[in-house]
Amino acid sequence: MEVLLEINDHDLNLKATELRLGLPGSEESEKQSSSCVKNNNNKRSSSEMDDPRLNGESGQESDHTPAHKAQVVGWPPVPPYRKNFLKKKLESEGSGMFVKVSMDGAPYLRKIDLKSYKNYFDLIKALENMFKCTIGGFSEREGYNGSEYAPTYEDKDGDWMLVGDVPWDMFITSCKRMRIMRGSEAKGWSCM
């Protein structure tokens, strides 16, 4: 059992050092579903990739959030008409999450619906398109270093945060508005 857990730690470390947006595993859902198929001969490894902690222990709840579970299309087989119910019960209410986005130097602001994006990657791409700029990739250590722009947001407490630190679901519920910072201010800031 310990050996297997070690291997998993290895996996997670590799993923954590990868330079990309979002939580380890959050973009990988499609890839992982296909690897689920290929790994059918070795059932243990596919289920472990999903959530090592859940399989290792006999029912103990872990305190910290485990790696974001890979979501396989159409599984579990819960019909779509029940999804309305699920959304309401467990996540915040609200029809659409429109937030203002300002960019330093731009003459007017834009509004985007955070609920129309699935993850940070899609959001950043959309912002890059909308404002014709390059924001680039996120890393925990260096933020958006290398880019002239840094996407920031104002959270529920009124603090200005760098986009990308918290899980996507948490981000969309706490983001009140966004600002794309630019220039030396951004560079200096993201190095902190």
Next chain:
Amino acid sequence: MDPNPKKPNIPTPDSAISNGSTHSYSLVPDEVLEKVLSLVDSHKDRNSVSLVCKNWYNAERWTRTNLFIGNCYSVSPEIVARRFPRIKSVRLKGKPRFSDFNMLPRDWGADVNPWVVMFAKVYPFLEELRLKRMTVSDESLELLAKSFPDFKALSLSSCDGFSDDGLNAIATHCMSDLFPFEESVEVAQIMVEAVADCNSEFVLRCREISVSNVKASSEEGRYSTEKSMVSFLSRFSTSWTYSKVVLLDVSFLEHEKRNLTELNIQDNGTEDIGGGWLSCFPDNFVSLQVLNFASLNSEVSFEALERLVSRCKSLRVLKVNESVNLEQLQRLIVLAPQLTELGTGSFMQELTPRQYEDLEISFRNFKDIQALSGLWEVTSLYLPVIYGACAGLTFLNLSEAALQSVEFSKLLAHCPNLLRLWVVDTVEDKGLEAVGSSCPLLEELRVFPADPYDRHHRHGVTDSGFLAVSHGCRKLHYVLYFCRRMTNAAVVTIVQNCPDFTHFRLCIMNPGQPDYITNEPMDEAFAAVAKTCTKLQRLSVSGLLTDLTFEYIGKYAKNLETLSVAFAGSSDRGMQCVLEGCPKLRKLEIRDCPFGNAALLSGLEKYERMRSLWMSACNLTMKGCMLLARKMPRLNVEVIKDEESDDSQADKVYVYRSIAGPRQDAPPFVLTL
């Protein structure tokens, strides 16, 4: 419709004569045969009857009034129209079941329109239409609304494609206009007499009247084309016309009964549909008995709904949607204490003590209530208002209410007569223990996951909850159970407690998860189900499973008709065992299993005796599928192309028998091989 290859064990007329017997089937007069056959309801029996001899085939096709088509592509509207001239009620199913889980791309098909067009031409006396998993456009609903003067019941289950406009049309045209129809029959009768008397003047007069009325009624929009009206008229035979005249006299007195009685929309998708349709029911429309719009997102006019409920005294099933609040619910149920099934609206509203009391009393006033559902956002505070209605309840659907075990247990104490129970796993094992102790008559249990994607790490239910239910509810025969862990030992005990399972659907939500105590595969569990439950008709397996599971299923599940498999098996042998073993298998749906071409091809003849096979994310290649298609020309072998997958792999394969040949309406991403 369903080519049943079993030859009935009945001697033919020839052999009867040669045996010296004086009984021969050809001596049974047609009228007697038809009279007897008109009492046969089951479509399976009728299919057998039609195989006896040509006479019986004809007698059967003239007397069949209920049509059941399990796969709309297995046959074409033209073929059906040719064989069955007198259909009054139709049940039609379209997409494969996995479409419920987003596994089918949009616009895959199963459009009901060609069917409705045919019905309008060939079955003008259609009374009931029940559709499941079909795409129903507003145009189809409009055609439906205007084409059938006798139409009574429309049921749409898991259908999509329609909006407020389509439902508007149904509501607007819900009442038939009897008089023009009566007149047309009278004219036909006079015409027939005139022909017999060689009275050419009358014949010409009748013809003139008819021609002008054909134009008039097609302007009304009652029939889709003049041509269809003419062909409709041509179906009058003498005796049939006279019988209709007689019936018309009787039914004229029961005028109300010729109008819409049922509008039932279930499990609709998440599309937003307006709510204006409800206001389109005419003010003098009083015949509604069943109204179910619980799954629609529409915001309907409450005033219109209240008026409708108050004038439809025969209403027995009312299931409203979330837009109706508690105060409004109260106003509705005082108008309809005769209801046998109630689906409430939202329970999220602050009530004054007086309002609470009124609601409690209203629920107590239900004398005949058998089924209760809805209860969105109900809390422990307001749940007790329904207690008064629970004594006679046989079906309680709490699948929209995330109850905790405490309030759930209290509720169950009031429901001793429950036969069917649907709950969410927020009640946890403790809640299920209460089920075991409070509901000894329970026959069906469905436990849905509140958190299927495990985002919030709820406990949900486990093996111990299921065990508790099986100890207390020995009559359990239908279970749908979503859980995060299970053991072989628990399942073995469960089926020993309840050996009468006909439907066993166990979903261990983590794909390929073993027994959480022994870490063994779950083979033993499903082997026990297959062996012990001899009446098993439907099985869904899950968890870590090797080929052994399928060996047992093939060997013991002799009555199995539907099997669903996901993330299971170790090799082709698994699927082969099932195909070689289960003699009554009709539907097989498989996803993410290591079954390849060899497995697919081991079931050649079997597929013609089945309704359909679905395989996705397995190891099938285009070559394998093409080989199947070549060897079995009466099967439609369809591959749904995924943009990302490579061309030689067959990622989603749907195989079904059909006498209509390949689909004419296949979208570009569906390849028929």
